[in-house]
Amino acid sequence: xxxxVQSGAEVKKPGESLKISCKGSxxxxxxxxxxWVRQMPGKGLEWMGIIYPGDxxxxxxxxxxxxxxxxxxKSISTAYLQWSxxxxxxxxxxxxxxxxxxxxxxxxxxxxxxxxxxx
Amino acid sequence: NFMLTQPHSVSESPGKTVTxxxxxxxxxxxxxxxxxxxxxxxxxxxTVIYEDNQRPSGVPDRFSGSIDSxxxxxxxxxxxxxxxxxxxxxxxxxDSSWVxxxxxxxxxL
Numbered sequence: 170x171x172x173x174v175q176s177g178a179e180v181k182k183p184g185e186s187l188k189i190s191c192k193g194s195x196x197x198x199x200x201x202x203x204x205w206v207r208q209m210p211g212k213g214l215e216w217m218g219i220i221y222p223g224d225x226x227x228x229x230x231x232x233x234x235x236x237x238x239x240x241x242x243k244s245i246s247t248a249y250l251q252w253s254x255x256x257x258x259x260x261x262x263x264x265x266x267x268x269x270x271x272x273x274x275x276x277x278x279x280x281x282x283x284x285x286x287x288x
Numbered sequence: 289n290f291m292l293t294q295p296h297s298v299s300e301s302p303g304k305t306v307t308x309x310x311x312x313x314x315x316x317x318x319x320x321x322x323x324x325x326x327x328x329x330x331x332x333x334x335t336v337i338y339e340d341n342q343r344p345s346g347v348p349d350r351f352s353g354s355i356d357s358x359x360x361x362x363x364x365x366x367x368x369x370x371x372x373x374x375x376x377x378x379x380x381x382x383d384s385s386w387v388x389x390x391x392x393x394x395x396x397l
Contacts, residue, residue: 204386206333214325214333214378216386230385231289264332272382274323274338281332 171195173203173265173279180285181255188251189282191265198246199223202268204275205239205250209261217263219271220248228271255286290314292379292389299395304369308392310379311361320381322362324353327391328375336377337364371396 176190191203204219218229222241229239241248250263263282266275291313300306310322324337335344337353340362350370355362362381366373374396379389 213376213391214327214380214388216380216388219386228385266333272320274321274335274380276335276338276344278332278334 171267171277173267173277175263175265175279175282178283178285180287182288183255183257183286185255185286186251186253187255187284188249189263189284191248191250191279193246193248193267196267199243202271203241203248204266204268205237205248206264206266207233207261208264208281209258214264217250219268221271222246222248226271255284257286257288259284260286289385290381290383290387292381292387294377294379294389294392296390297393297395299397300369302369302371302396305365305367306369306394308364308366308377308379308394309361310363310389311359312381315383316357317355317360317362317381318357320383322353322355323380324351324362324364325378325380326373326375327378333378366394369396 172194174192202221205217207215217233218239220227220239222243238251265279267277293311321339325333326336327333336351341353350367352365376391378391
């Protein structure tokens with residue numbers, strides 16, 4: 170069974186760093202892309218970027234380029250989304266999703282990780 | 289890049305049929321596949337339509353997708369509405385970057 174399991178909720182202060190994870194199982198992790206999507210409280214979905222764990226090819230939405238870093242460790246079938254300096258506006262739910270290719274629709278989604286940034 | 293515009297909300301009675309539209313602002317709707325996602329309150333999105341009109345396994349055939357080049361829009365149609373269909377629905381397409389519509393809240397009352 171294909172599963173994407175995300176790390177648990179986080180509460181951080183502005184300026185702190187954070188790395189959240191998305192662990193894939195039940196399929197060949199290096200053969201599919203993993204994308205990240207942001208959903209701010211009460212708002213819609215925003216695509217952030219995508220990575221191919223097989224060779225770490227990474228593409229970012231222009232809106233998120235330079236704001237976050239997407240990475241993957243294929244040895245443990247895990248993709249990451251990280252911030253070096255969080256802002257209150259980073260408070261949101263973050264979802265990972267599996268794509269057959271970077272320009273094809275996701276077929277499986279993680280359960281989401283809630284990130285709260287507050288002083 | 290382009291935008292995808294959806295109605296903010298729609299409502300319909302159980303057993304009826306509802307159609308949610310998704311209009312592309314520039315470029316042809318037929319140039320890139322359109323996907324549709326369902327998001328129930330407090331849950332992660334799930335894919336209900338991919339590649340314009342394909343249903344993932346497990347999605348009932350009450351859900352269907354189409355595109356209309358004349359209006360440059362895509363549509364999600366749900367027939368035989370059930371209360372469990374009440375959710376937010378998002379369209380999405382790709383053109384060098386993924387773009388989501390703003391979402392449509394479907395109320396089944």
